[in-house]
Amino acid sequence: MVPGLPAKKKTAEELNLKSFEVEEVSRDAMEIKIPANRWADAASHWGIAKEAAAVFNKKLAFRAPKIVNLPRNRGFLNVKVEDPRLCPRYLALYFALPQKIGKSPVWMQKTLKACGLRPINAVVDIMNYVMLEIGQPLHAFDASKIDKGIVVRRAKKGEVIKTIDDLRFVLTKQDLLIADHKKPLALAGIKGGAGSEVLSGTKAIIVEAANFDSVNIYRTSRRLNLSTDASARFSHGQSPELVEWGANRAAVLLRDICAARLKDSVDLYPKKQARKLLRFDLERFNRLTGFKLDGKTAWGLLKKLGFSLIKEGLIETPALRLDIEIFEDLAEEAVRLYGFDKIKSAPPIVALIPGESEEMVILKEKIRRALISIGFSETYNSSFAAESDSDAVALENPISRDKAFLRTSLIPGLEKNIKDNLRFFENIKIFEIGKTFSGERENWRLGMATRLESENSFRELKGAAEKLLKMLGLTDYLFVPEDKDLRIESSHQVLGYLAASRRGSALEIDLDKLLKLVEAEVEYLPLSPYPAIERDISMYVDVNLRFNEILEAVNSLKIPHLFDADLIDYYKDENLKQGKVSLTFRLVFQSASRTLKDEEVNREVDRIIKVLSGKFGVKPR
Amino acid sequence: MELEDIKNRALAEIESALDKSELDKSRVKYLGRKNGEITVLLKSLPDLPLEERRESGPLVQRLKKEIEEAIDFKEKELLSASDQEAIDLTLPGRKIKVGHLHPLTRTEDEVRRIFSSLNFSVIEGPEIETEYYNFDALNIPENHPAREMWDTFWLKPTSGRQRTVRDRRLMTDDQRQTTATSRQSSVISRKLLRTHTSPVQVRYMETHQPPFQIIVPGRVFRYEATDASHEINFYQVEGLMVGKDVSLANFKFIIEEFLKKFFAGKKIEFRYRPSYFPFVEPGLEVDIRLTAGGRQATCLRQGYGKAKQGTRSKGKWLELMGAGMVHPRVFEAAHYNPRDLQGFAFGLGLDRLAMIKYNIPDIRMFYSGDLRFIEQF
Numbered sequence: 001m002v003p004g005l006p007a008k009k010k011t012a013e014e015l016n017l018k019s020f021e022v023e024e025v026s027r028d029a030m031e032i033k034i035p036a037n038r039w040a041d042a043a044s045h046w047g048i049a050k051e052a053a054a055v056f057n058k059k060l061a062f063r064a065p066k067i068v069n070l071p072r073n074r075g076f077l078n079v080k081v082e083d084p085r086l087c088p089r090y091l092a093l094y095f096a097l098p099q100k101i102g103k104s105p106v107w108m109q110k111t112l113k114a115c116g117l118r119p120i121n122a123v124v125d126i127m128n129y130v131m132l133e134i135g136q137p138l139h140a141f142d143a144s145k146i147d148k149g150i151v152v153r154r155a156k157k158g159e160v161i162k163t164i165d166d167l168r169f170v171l172t173k174q175d176l177l178i179a180d181h182k183k184p185l186a187l188a189g190i191k192g193g194a195g196s197e198v199l200s201g202t203k204a205i206i207v208e209a210a211n212f213d214s215v216n217i218y219r220t221s222r223r224l225n226l227s228t229d230a231s232a233r234f235s236h237g238q239s240p241e242l243v244e245w246g247a248n249r250a251a252v253l254l255r256d257i258c259a260a261r262l263k264d265s266v267d268l269y270p271k272k273q274a275r276k277l278l279r280f281d282l283e284r285f286n287r288l289t290g291f292k293l294d295g296k297t298a299w300g301l302l303k304k305l306g307f308s309l310i311k312e313g314l315i316e317t318p319a320l321r322l323d324i325e326i327f328e329d330l331a332e333e334a335v336r337l338y339g340f341d342k343i344k345s346a347p348p349i350v351a352l353i354p355g356e357s358e359e360m361v362i363l364k365e366k367i368r369r370a371l372i373s374i375g376f377s378e379t380y381n382s383s384f385a386a387e388s389d390s391d392a393v394a395l396e397n398p399i400s401r402d403k404a405f406l407r408t409s410l411i412p413g414l415e416k417n418i419k420d421n422l423r424f425f426e427n428i429k430i431f432e433i434g435k436t437f438s439g440e441r442e443n444w445r446l447g448m449a450t451r452l453e454s455e456n457s458f459r460e461l462k463g464a465a466e467k468l469l470k471m472l473g474l475t476d477y478l479f480v481p482e483d484k485d486l487r488i489e490s491s492h493q494v495l496g497y498l499a500a501s502r503r504g505s506a507l508e509i510d511l512d513k514l515l516k517l518v519e520a521e522v523e524y525l526p527l528s529p530y531p532a533i534e535r536d537i538s539m540y541v542d543v544n545l546r547f548n549e550i551l552e553a554v555n556s557l558k559i560p561h562l563f564d565a566d567l568i569d570y571y572k573d574e575n576l577k578q579g580k581v582s583l584t585f586r587l588v589f590q591s592a593s594r595t596l597k598d599e600e601v602n603r604e605v606d607r608i609i610k611v612l613s614g615k616f617g618v619k620p621r
Numbered sequence: 622m623e624l625e626d627i628k629n630r631a632l633a634e635i636e637s638a639l640d641k642s643e644l645d646k647s648r649v650k651y652l653g654r655k656n657g658e659i660t661v662l663l664k665s666l667p668d669l670p671l672e673e674r675r676e677s678g679p680l681v682q683r684l685k686k687e688i689e690e691a692i693d694f695k696e697k698e699l700l701s702a703s704d705q706e707a708i709d710l711t712l713p714g715r716k717i718k719v720g721h722l723h724p725l726t727r728t729e730d731e732v733r734r735i736f737s738s739l740n741f742s743v744i745e746g747p748e749i750e751t752e753y754y755n756f757d758a759l760n761i762p763e764n765h766p767a768r769e770m771w772d773t774f775w776l777k778p779t780s781g782r783q784r785t786v787r788d789r790r791l792m793t794d795d796q797r798q799t800t801a802t803s804r805q806s807s808v809i810s811r812k813l814l815r816t817h818t819s820p821v822q823v824r825y826m827e828t829h830q831p832p833f834q835i836i837v838p839g840r841v842f843r844y845e846a847t848d849a850s851h852e853i854n855f856y857q858v859e860g861l862m863v864g865k866d867v868s869l870a871n872f873k874f875i876i877e878e879f880l881k882k883f884f885a886g887k888k889i890e891f892r893y894r895p896s897y898f899p900f901v902e903p904g905l906e907v908d909i910r911l912t913a914g915g916r917q918a919t920c921l922r923q924g925y926g927k928a929k930q931g932t933r934s935k936g937k938w939l940e941l942m943g944a945g946m947v948h949p950r951v952f953e954a955a956h957y958n959p960r961d962l963q964g965f966a967f968g969l970g971l972d973r974l975a976m977i978k979y980n981i982p983d984i985r986m987f988y989s990g991d992l993r994f995i996e997q998f
Binding site: 013014016017018020021034036037042125159215216218219232235236237264282287289290291326328329330331335336340341344345346347348350351352353354356357358360365368372373374375376377378379381382383393394396397398403406413416417420421424425427428429430434435438440442448558569612 | 717718864951992
């Protein structure tokens with residue numbers, strides 16, 4: 001179609017850069033990915049030839065034929081279109097076949113096979129060949145099987161059609177049928193029906209070249225889950241102007257190959273496709289692209305693609321280019337043909353307004369930095385989950401049963417990570433930051449989990465949580481026991497829960513709540529120039545006594561200069577008396593104004609022991 | 622004077638002591654019970670007149686303490702020096718345990734850092750989206766095969782409440798009229814998992830005025846079979862820059878700056894191809910080709926079998942992102958006047974960037990939680 005093109009590989013490369021993605025080049029075929037907006041004009045050999053001619057600046061040698069002295073409305077054909085909105089154009093041609101239908105010529109069969117179609121007989125092959133070449137789907141009926149005439153109508157509710165491949169479909173009023181006065185002949189724009197197909201003995205045929213409403217075809221094809229070459233083309237939208245090109249080409253081929261005689265034709269095309277004129281503003285084009293093209297160059301590019309210049313700045317689009325609707329569409333045509341690579345990159349000139357990150361972005365980054373610094377590694381888990389609690393969001397179309405819901409918590413994912421990693425690691429400390437979903441509300445969460453071989457996983461995790469909250473600048477937080485878990489609270493809000501177990505513990509914190517509570521700034525506390533005095537006190541306490549109660553009792557004494565009280569040892573030994581545990585506190589005394597004396601510190605320690613013994617019956621060791 | 626002299630001599634001798642016996646000699650010489658120089662001085666104190674005694678007493682005491690400390694210090698030093706001989710210096714360093722960021726976090730951090738340096742703001746958006754923001758507002762037509770470019774997870778409506786949510790922007794004129802006349806009809810914007818980060822374009826523009834430039838990193842979802850290069854959840858980074866005359870030439874500048882910085886150390890070539898995304902016009906695709914420059918990507922740890930080094934990324938054109946100039950209908954959806962504005966948008970696959978950068982052969986590794994993988998980063 002385009003003489004003088006370079007070798008296949010070079011052609012493919014250039015088309016790739018200026019037109020469409022060429023996916024594969026084999027010996028006698030090229031697989032080209034046509035974008036969804038270009039099926040109307042480019043999903044055909046002719047369409048690609050037009051592109052190639054423009055890209056390589058060559059002449060298109062292929063001209064679709066025009067029929068002279070077309071017989072029209074001679075009475076062989078009777079066609080009625082009930083709703084022209086669903087079928088804007090219906091062109092039917094009546095041919096007499098003087099000879100038995102044989103095979104199509106070898107060249108045609110080769111082309112069909114290379115494009116993945118199976119040759120059947122000369123008439124059917126010509127229909128398919130024209131669709132590939134011109135882009136217009138065609139269908140041939142055996143004229144003798146048609147009762148009185150053709151009606152293009154909506155199906156009746158529950159009406160059944162059997163297609164040529166013997167599949168039965170039950171239809172609705174939304175579906176469009178090609179029918180005669182008794183029975184359905186074809187599912188319009190999708191597939192022919194059984195009973196009216198062309199066989200080798202067929203004496204006369206009716207060739208249909210039609211245009212259908214794209215949305216209607218698309219819906220029917222989706223609902224019936226029936227997709228064909230024709231339905232794909234009609235679903236994308238075709239120009240009614242293409243109908244004529246396809247019909248004419250088929251007529252020529254039928255004459256040449258089957259010696260068919262065209263006896264009659266009907267063309268129902270009540271509302272002709274309007275001409276489309278668009279302004280092409282050169283100054284705007286250059287501003288959009290960053291080019292500095294002159295008018296001659298820019299209009300020259302469009303002309304190569306079949307656009308015509310009506311007068312300066314006014315462009316008429318080719319009839320088949322349904323995708324061209326606005327100025328920007330024209331701009332794309334010119335810029336791609338000229339070459340994106342010819343655009344010279346240029347730094348934007350803008351007001352220097354500082355860029356900012358959303359607060360949540362910053363918080364997440366801080367949390368990540370803090371957690372890796374205390375030895376936690378980060379995992380990413382799937383947003384999908386199997387189980388549903390009552391608030392879980394269910395998917396309409398899950399990909400599998402174990403992914404039928406959205407996750408409501410990060411903890412199951414982290415627990416699975418721990419389980420999977422136990423084969424390779426003894427000590428695991430991990431976290432994930434991600435969205436959870438509950439009742440269509442989504443929520444940023446932090447999940448953390450620990451599993452330590454030798455140490456207490458729970459205390460490790462609690463300590464990490466405290467460290468993290470402090471590093472984030474949150475000072476007033478509480479851990480409140482609730483059943484077997486710890487509730488993490490701040491400013492009377494529940495931030496999350498820590499689920500404790502010796503072997504492996506996990507926690508989850510609501511980051512949307514946390515974000516509102518953290519104050520970013522940390523204030524400096526003056527360092528005391530005077531030495532600190534440390535005293536360790538060890539004691540046996542009842543196993544049911546909570547550490548927190550002891551600590552509160554100590555704090556309530558308001559001991560002067562008591563700077564810090566911390567648990568440094570906790571154990572339950574087999575050798576110890578039943579129901580007792582051993583605790584060791586470290587008390588740190590320090591004054592900001594003087595060096596403390598040993599005696600005064602000892603006095604306070606004695607006071608603490610006395611109070612604890614009295615209150616809880618603890619025994620110092 | 623005498624004290625000063627003793628001090629200088631004593632400290633010098635102690636400092637130069639080579640072993641413990643030499644140090645002991647100095648100790649005896651100055652602090653020895655009988656004839657140590659300091660001891661002698663202290664003994665002579667009571668013979669001095671009161672005035673002098675008051676003055677030099679504390680001085681001698683202080684000197685004595687100073688010499689004692691110097692000897693103690695030296696002793697420790699000599700001791701640890703003799704210790705050192707016992708250390709096997711070829712012993713391996715202790716394995717220091719630290720936490721590791723996920724490679725996708727590292728990649729996102731890097732992307733954010735570079736774009737922040739180019740004055741972009743970082744914005745996020747919801748993972749559950751409406752059909753309106755994910756498709757309609759982005760000029761992706763309903764009932765057209767174009768929408769099939771995005772295989773979508775749809776959510777089941779959770780309650781009757783959602784069914785009646787109306788979005789007037791979605792309605793055709795016909796429908797608007799129907800709602801005006803009858804309270805029955807309603808148009809629902811169905812909920813879905815966003816298939817791309819592009820909906821945030823419209824969300825952001827609805828509440829901000831240009832000029833601006835933003836990036837939007839985030840998780841997105843596609844209903845498709847998983848394999849080495851497809852996951853049902855993965856990450857994208859959307860970019861959007863809008864102003865009076867933001868052009869394709871500006872896009873080229875920004876994206877090339879970004880990619881050069883991101884793949885620093887490698888030689889990088891760019892290729893631009895026409896493409897189709899309904900929310901941009903013109904639309905294009907950006908490919909890159911990397912050739913190893915000074916630095917080559919190396920496997921951080923030797924694993925079993927050979928890492929598929931460079932089979933993906935060396936010398937081949939790699940599809941990296943879709944991009945283009947914001948379609949006027951997208952501006953209209955955000956209630957902007959498209960005649961006054963222009964801008965570019967792009968969508969980067971974060972997983973793909975990370976796979977290229979770190980030579981990772983399979984996207985599913987990111988979501989495996991396997992610490993042997995994560996702790997390489």
